[in-house]
Amino acid sequence: MLDGAPVADSTGTGDALTAALIAALARGEPPERAARFSVAAAGATVGRPVGRPALSFEGARARAGI
Numbered sequence: 001m002l003d004g005a006p007v008a009d010s011t012g013t014g015d016a017l018t019a020a021l022i023a024a025l026a027r028g029e030p031p032e033r034a035a036r037f038s039v040a041a042a043g044a045t046v047g048r049p050v051g052r053p054a055l056s057f058e059g060a061r062a063r064a065g066i
Contacts, residue, residue: 008046008049017039017041020040020042036064040060040061040064
């Protein structure tokens, strides 16, 4: 989730959100959980310079609290 951490770089945020949303829906997650998951992935992306965090399904799921 977005936790108030400073934004380092917004590069790739939309890509991460879209990819995570598609991945979650493809895995059969309900739309609300898929949305939380995708926002968590976007939140992880903005906190890193050049928008390249080591995103994983499990890491984003833990960050989203789902």
